[in-house]
Amino acid sequence: MSRAIRGFSPRQYDGQPEMNYPDYRSTVLRHPKHRLVAVPQTLADVTGPAFGDMALGELDSDLIVNYASPGQSAIGERIIVHGRVVDEASRPVQHALIEVWQANAGGRYRHKNDSYLAPLDPNFGGCGRCVTDEDGHYQFRTIRPGPYPWPNGGNDWRPAHIHFSIFGSGFAQRLITQMYFEGDPHIHICPIAQSINDARAVDQLTARLDMANSVPMDLRSFRFDLVLRGPGSTMFENKLEGN
Template sequence: MSFDPSRRFVERNRRWHPPAFAPDYKTSVARSPRQSLVSLQHPTATELRGPTFSRADLGPHDNDLLLNYREGTPQDGLPIGERIIIFGRVVDQFAKPVPHTLVEMWQANAGGRYRHKKDQYLAPLDPNFGGVGRTLTDEQGWYRFRTIRPGPYPWPNGVNHWRPAHIHVSIMGPSLSTRLITQLYFEGDPLIPRCPIVQTLNDREAVESLTARLDLERSRPMDALAYRFDIVTRGEFQTFFESQG
């Protein structure tokens, strides 16, 4: 990916996003709007005021999902599964870093099971893994998590449909109404092109923007592989966001 800082603001290409109504992705049938969207000309103060974050608000292990859910003493077991590091930068369309913004993530465990009361998948819960984390970007827009690689899981969209291994990511923008939500997939996963949700994206570059790349240089020997996932908030090279339609 290359950036040209001299380029002017690039308007978002709405044709790049999938239609709200995609019958092969059955959940969209109930969720898609039936009437035209309404433009709010006079936003409220709540929508304009930006959230403020302080490092004092974050716990010491909030970005370490290997440690942030373990109950009891440090002698208790660690989560089961492949240990990985997820890292990257949050930047704008001109590669300018977005510092001190809140990045949140949530995911299934190594068996593909979410810690959610409505998740009825047969895979067991991991007593040492909660599946959620958060962190702040640094001055240069960098963020980092340590976690377990999530497993794929079946979902009732079709007779034998499976979601690829993925992690949901939320980036808080400059105001409460500008939160962006996306998800990352892992390089080389054969389930990615078979996923009905991914198939709603007509542009291969949109799918590529959701793919985390293996980075052996940032991996920790005898500990964890590293995957880089950069997030571009807007412009020609923006990451595909579920929260924009």
């Protein structure tokens, strides 16, 4: 699309990473070798299955205690992550299901294939979910994740990050991204983050310290807003061709 149509702004592709980015070794083998083909959605894709608000548990959005034994809590720096989900016109996206997953404070995931030497936290599962409210706002309580090494270039480390998945009106409508933390020095040397050739797009993936919404003597707060479409859209790793 070369111009705006009826108030919708064209997607800006300059900030999208190259499919084949040699510094991120996995892309060399995994990037598409042929032109992408758009597959039309069927009625089943766009109408269901639908997600019901009532399926959420009371502690689903509290990663500090949702996997912990009674009276226990996860180890690490306690934080709040919050923000809004909006469209290209800054209108709130209501009742959207958001799921998050992350490493623990030591940088290790609770997954059988994670062989990093950092210890597991028996009271931290590393995943949670919530639904945006009428204003498009969401909030999680969690532990700030640690950075971790990965077998890419011999001494590459991922910045501390939290993965986000946002569902639309059906499970076939899904956007995936990850959130970094303001001031993390690993952002500027991580091959995955640096595959994004637009500094503004990387900045949009970075949560800002938000002391106004912190809880004194308990939790610092970080704000991370998500824009679903338009030139100011957040970069979603499963929709590099545009949303």
